[in-house]
Amino acid sequence: MIDTPAIVTRDLAKRYGALQALAGLNMTIPRGAIFGFLGPNGAGKTTSVKLLLGLARPTSGSAEILGQPIGERASRRRVGYLPELFRYQPWLTAREVLLLHCELAGVDRAAWSREIEDALAVVGLQDRGSSRVGTFSKGMQQRLGLGVALLGDPELVLLDEPTSALDPVGRHDVREIIRGLRDRGVTVFLNSHLLSEVEQVCDRVAVVDRGKVIAEGTLDELLRSDTVRMRVSGLPRGAKDQLAPFGAIDEDGDWLVVRGVDADRVPDLVAHVVGLGGRVHAVEPRHETLEDRFLRLLSGD
Ligand SMILES: Nc1ncnc2c1ncn2[C@@H]1O[C@H](COP(=O)(O)OP(=O)(O)OP(=O)(O)O)[C@@H](O)[C@H]1O
Numbered sequence: 462m463i464d465t466p467a468i469v470t471r472d473l474a475k476r477y478g479a480l481q482a483l484a485g486l487n488m489t490i491p492r493g494a495i496f497g498f499l500g501p502n503g504a505g506k507t508t509s510v511k512l513l514l515g516l517a518r519p520t521s522g523s524a525e526i527l528g529q530p531i532g533e534r535a536s537r538r539r540v541g542y543l544p545e546l547f548r549y550q551p552w553l554t555a556r557e558v559l560l561l562h563c564e565l566a567g568v569d570r571a572a573w574s575r576e577i578e579d580a581l582a583v584v585g586l587q588d589r590g591s592s593r594v595g596t597f598s599k600g601m602q603q604r605l606g607l608g609v610a611l612l613g614d615p616e617l618v619l620l621d622e623p624t625s626a627l628d629p630v631g632r633h634d635v636r637e638i639i640r641g642l643r644d645r646g647v648t649v650f651l652n653s654h655l656l657s658e659v660e661q662v663c664d665r666v667a668v669v670d671r672g673k674v675i676a677e678g679t680l681d682e683l684l685r686s687d688t689v690r691m692r693v694s695g696l697p698r699g700a701k702d703q704l705a706p707f708g709a710i711d712e713d714g715d716w717l718v719v720r721g722v723d724a725d726r727v728p729d730l731v732a733h734v735v736g737l738g739g740r741v742h743a744v745e746p747r748h749e750t751l752e753d754r755f756l757r758l759l760s761g762d
């Protein structure tokens with residue numbers, strides 16, 4: 462069983478009335494991967510997760526998680542899930558919420574107390590276990606949600622925007638938790654539009670737009686590393702057009718951004734800028750960020 466991928470989808474599609482929320486999703490996510498699923502609002506990320514969990518039924522296509530067709534209860538038990546928008550019953554304490562979910566997830570009763578204390582500790586709520594959820598800040602509620610997703614040692618964890626409510630420290634903590642899951646061989650499916658975050662933890666990403674995957678691969682495969690940023694002053698008007706043979710030129714404040722330059726042509730580029738009357742204060746080779754790539758993809762480039 463362990464040699465089956467964590468997730469396989471085949472032309473998985475979902476239509477809500479006239480609206481095609483997901484238009485034929487094909488992907489294979491290997492076990493142990495930290496997979497980032499990116500896309501703008503309404504792209505179909507949450508829909509995908511709900512289909513994988515059997516919380517919504519596909520209009521067509523099929524999928525398997527952990528070697529079982531989606532919707533089977535047996536596989537659901539081995540999957541942790543942090544929903545995108547959720548509210549736990551405000552009158553319950555954090556411990557009671559976790560207890561309830563231990564029961565729902567079918568965690569062995571003898572392990573409940575250890576599971577609950579571990580979950581509280583992992584998400585940094587060990588001192589708040591007896592507080593009512595209604596008194597929690599939204600970041601604390603999100604931490605609790607992550608704790609719920611981790612109960613019962615799942616093999617696959619689906620996180621739908623796990624850090625949308627978190628402060629920078631909380632985001633850092635979540636990255637550490639995700640890295641810890643990777644070390645234990647757990648597969649993580651991470652829905653996000655926080656690209657820098659995805660960049661920091663994911664091995665592979667897919668970009669989805671209007672229900673279709675428009676790019677997929679490892680970060681190395683997706684991100685160009687042929688961009689150079691130069692801080693230049695004194696360049697006469699119009700001079701930058703003469704740099705076009707080196708690559709696509711953009712401006713970012715005082716910086717000239719040149720995309721598509723071969724590393725060996727950088728000295729020529731600098732000489733050229735100087736020849737045109739520019740004063741070069743800094744030259745930085747740069748990996749394209751996931752954000753640049755994302756915006757390029759969505760602009761149809
Ligand atoms: N229950 C539903 N009934 C009707 N339409 C729906 C339903 N759920 C989602 N949709 C539509 O499907 C599309 C995809 O929505 P989805 O929630 O999957 O987007 P998303 O990528 O998760 O967006 P976000 O980044 O805003 O969370 C949207 O156009 C949405 O309006």
Ligand SMILES: [Mg+2]
Pocket residue numbers: 506507508545621
């Ligand atoms: Mg969503």
